[in-house]
Amino acid sequence: MAAGATALALAAGLLAAGASPAAAAPAEPPGAYRPPPTRMQAAADARDTVGRHGAAIRAAATENYQVRSVVVDPDGSRHVRFDRTYRGLPVLGGDYVVHANPDGGFRDASVAQRQKITTGVTPAIGARTATAVAVKEFGGPHQKAGAHLVIDAVQGTPALAWQVVVTSDEPRELNVVVDARSGAVRRTFEGLRGAETGTGRTLYNGEVPLTTTRREDGSYTLADPARGGARVLSLRGGDSAEPLVDADNVWGDGTLADPATVAADVHYGLAETYDYFKDQHGRSGVRDDGSVPGAQVHFDDANAYFDAFCFCMGFGDGGSGYGPFVSLDIVAHEYAHAVTDATADLIYDGESGGLNEATSDIFGTLVEFAADNPQDRPDYLVGEKTGVTLRYMDDPDRDFTSASCWSPSVGYLDVHESSGVANKFFYTLAVGSGETAWGNSPTCNGAPAVTGIGNEAAGRIWYRALTVYMLSNTNFGGAREATLKAAADLYGASSVEHTTVDAAWAAAGVDGTVPAQQEPAVTRPDVQQHLVGDAVNLRIQARDPQGDEITFTATDLPRGLSISADGLITGTIAAHGSTLSTITVTDSGGHAGVTTVYWAITGPPVVRPIEDRVGVVGEEDVFFVIASDDGIEMTYSWSGLPPGVDGYDSLVWGTPQEPGVYPVTLTVTDDEQRSTVVTFTWTVNPA
Template sequence: MQATLKKGAVWVALAFGTTGVQAASRVDIDTIAPKYSAALAKSSATTAEKLGLGNSDLKALYSQTLPNGKVLTRYQQLYRGIPVLNSNVVEHRDNSKAAPSLTGAIIQGLASDVPTATPQLSSSAILNLAKSKVPKAKFEEEQVQLYVHLDEKSKSARLVYLVSFFAPNGNQPSRPFFLMDANTGEVVKQWDGLARVNATGPGGNSKTGQYEFGVNYGPLDVSSNCAMDNGTIKTVDQNNGTANVSTAFQFNCPRNTYRAVNGAFAPMNDAHFFGNATVKMYRDWFGVGPIQQQLVMRVHYGQNYEGAGWTGGTTIFGDGLNQFYPLVSADVIAHEVSHGFTEQNSKLLYFAHSGGMNEAFSDMAGEALEYYLKGTNDFKSGAAITKTTDALRYMYNPPLDGNSKDNAANVSPFDNVHYSSGVYNKAFYLLATSPGWNTRKAFEVMFDANRLYWTELSTFNEGACGVEQAASNRGYNVSQVSTAFNAVGVNCDNYKWLAEQLYLAYTGRPGDPGGLKYWTDNMAAAGVPKTLVEFAAAYSSNPSVKSIVDGIALSTEAQAFLPSDPAGSHYQLIGAVFQNEFGRGIDSSNNGIWNHRINSGESTRQSAPMKIMADALASPYAERKNDALTVGKKVGVSLRFTEHVNEPAEISSYITPVGLSKGRNLLKTVTSATQVQAFIPTIDATIADIVANH
């Protein structure tokens, strides 16, 4: 396959050079950097100038210095002084004299879509309009922020307000979020963003058993008069009400036993100690607190309230009833506090992929606090406070709770974020238990990604790129990060994954190292879309994509692998593609559909294997989820295979007819149930067999 595209690749590069930006669009910095190579080489150029932006269009937010001396600075893109939603620039400087590198994404071409930066509606008017849509008598934690937003559906930019507030309502509190057009008041998006779930004294509940602060854990850090306010954290007694209490709870020194409820011995103590411990963990490990303001813990919230949450400025913890003991365990406390960290850093919005990542990061923080306190953790969320189940969520096997997903292929845009969080939770577990890793190291790279690389609308794949970059910055094993994410159907949007998908579609085997590098280099030079769904959609309109696909499809290897058909018929091709990609025979409906698409010109024989795979990946239907999952597992195995073929004897043995055949046979055994990491010994055994018997 490698040799067939050399002529086309040159043409691709030339075609790419004629491409221009016509309207607002989100672009990766690494794809536009060559255009500004002269500015990048000038040490005197500002970061904004290196990206072709005005100096007023980029604002430094904060810097982070890693133990190895590398300094990372995050910037916010501005348009006429207004922050641009879902943009992000990070500058990396090390101790060498080399020019700093840049990564992230910016929005280009805003002027054509947003001619004025003055909204027709004021912030107070938009807030009142949002409130009118929520019939509640009282609102707290009101927040309104003007942004420039590139709408993914319309592909145009506009001024929007991001509005949120906390709405207490007895035992049904909510935190409505609205993305609203700043000129018309149109609701672009709406969702509920309430992120749920040296004194002494007792703690714990009937499930954990009673423990003592000052004996089993450290003492309670309170003021000299035993008020639960040490400057870092303030713990208040809601006394089963919902009105915001501002005075710290105070007890008679030196021991607090107030008050036993619902099987717990003193929830105020648990909340205060674990909240303070969360702040200490962030400061000890990263040099910053989880939130910018004092942490406020509102305990005994509501009547028998079976929940906990971050309200946008404080945390609330109910006493539970039938499902939960009071929700003040270490992992639950760190979970809710860390929603505050996310809100003040990446600002991941609480829906779709970004919402799943938001929720998962908080679960990770819960495990990190357990590890910080005890040197070990159980990878179970809420295990200490559940009454009817062993735990609330299981990071090592998310589907155990009956709802959570453990692979991105099974996630739909409308899934509850607590369930879609299983994808990143499983990746975190796999990474933390990888050789050379532990829970702290895994949380370090997630923390860095959240603080530096994730944006409001990050996807699972984009988020993985941030974690890989964070691992690279710290000198950790990036390949192990990739392996953990690949195992749950997530990949950094790089061209390796796309190239392996094309190898599978057209040759039924994993790529070889030389061929994979060749194709990924050409894809990068052409700047083609990085996901197969977008890549396939561009086949008819993007000459670069068409040249690559046709070059692969017409290669000698692909022509030999995929069957031919009589004129006007494509049934053998379609059936072979379904068997190769999904490991199943084709149903009559799909057979007819794809035969018609090829005959009508909607597709071609060259593009059909790719488009059939893309159709499965993009399908919202449950019956296609298993097909998408199978593709993800096959590609995950392919990536590991190609990485492990790294010795000269292995490479030369693999690219023989016998070696390629054994590679195909390996992928035939991969199903939707295959666990990629557990499959690695089989991969290594296959490579050894290829070397011995090629």
């Protein structure tokens, strides 16, 4: 380490200059006791060091540094954390840590900022414009918004920006970083207002810190403002989920006697999972917008779930020999379902369903490794803390129901059993085949042995395949293609990682001869609610796994609508009624993907036009109006009828008594207060 040696020499020189010249520094014998420096001394030494190691911290000439914290190890090693300002402006992401040897000599520095700052500090857009941009980004009513200039060095090239803090009384605080040249939103992050550090006395994870929220009345609740507001509610003692509240911010007692215990496990699991996706993959929350599904504990089942409709998760109390389903790998498993839902959206059936389940087992396991909690040692087992291992990733058929090796019938298994193929692939990719400390993974069909590439690379490959290449209908053959592409992107097409992906799939029975799905994946649109007369502009989304050219056709579209070859449905809705349309998307090889669109078309009432009418004084007349509103109740309001004639809902009956020309108006209103007005002229001749 040449840099270290240089630093040591310089530091020694500094020490001599600072001490009395007469002391003339006799060399210390190796291993001599040296009292640890005070924090203040460590900070001062580090500050001197920074001046001589500018390149290591990407220093620019016009910067200043402020010590934020000092850690001195028992052996005297020092770690001094600095914040940075550039021409007086705070630098977001400009913080760094100087690591120094016990004698104060520079060891190295941890620096997130990638480039030296060179930007000017004159904004092209003003604070008022930036604030308007930020308020729009915040969405919903806000209370206050204030802007100040910063340098944003969190990602990419450092740039001049406005940091706008927008608050509402929800309470919510959003920081919006607006580029001071273009006015574009560079990024947003939630403020930490109300965040408190509590303690969880958990069932499975020992005693852990929890980030919680202090409430107006001084009590605390399990909501994590630092992580998308992740919160845990309890279903105990009622039908609806209630927030957990606690007076001293110490949650649970490590046993089931205290209902807060398992809530603390889940809250801890959410934080570890959020941090894993953020740290490893740069993903904020499940949709990369900071959002986290609400979690509920204390439902009566030996199971856990993620529900896309409510954007919520549940963690059961266990039973039938199982402990509560609140372990780290289970919490991360459900959270990962939400990530899948927001990305590849793998259909929860057949082979794609197996991939969906495996994705959750994979990330559940990777979070367990990342957390490295001594009470829940990392492993490639799923749910082992419940007392019964749910799945074995090294050799999934150890549970006697899951598949270890792909076969043409694997897609007929339950998704928690077909997942075994991808779990085995992942395990083999990370750890390798054969017997290791983590398990025993024989290769399928006599495939060659595999040497693993480790969790981090394997996790990056799976994440990229999931978020970039997999589609809703991806099967195991398609997952092989997706992970090969991901490995080529990340490590190169001739890398060891790429070769190992190929070998690990072969070890799970998926070699190049296993067919990948060919047909386009078509996204089912939400229910389309419209009124008669609405103009429609609906783009059907589809992607072909091979990138083939695709063509859209449709049957049973509502009257008045048509679809273009590139999937745009347009037109004006001409009739009531609920309709299920079928959309077929065909690739150039004739492989077809299909979805349906449900159209709920209501009001206003459709009233058949009424022809002008001619009558005679003294002659009885009767007729009906024909109106419909897809089964919705309607009311009829008549005006201008000739004297002697009345309207009874859709029936008109009477004997005109006065000659004349009568303009008549009928208003038909449905119970959603939508009206249709029909007019006609009634001419009454003398008798």
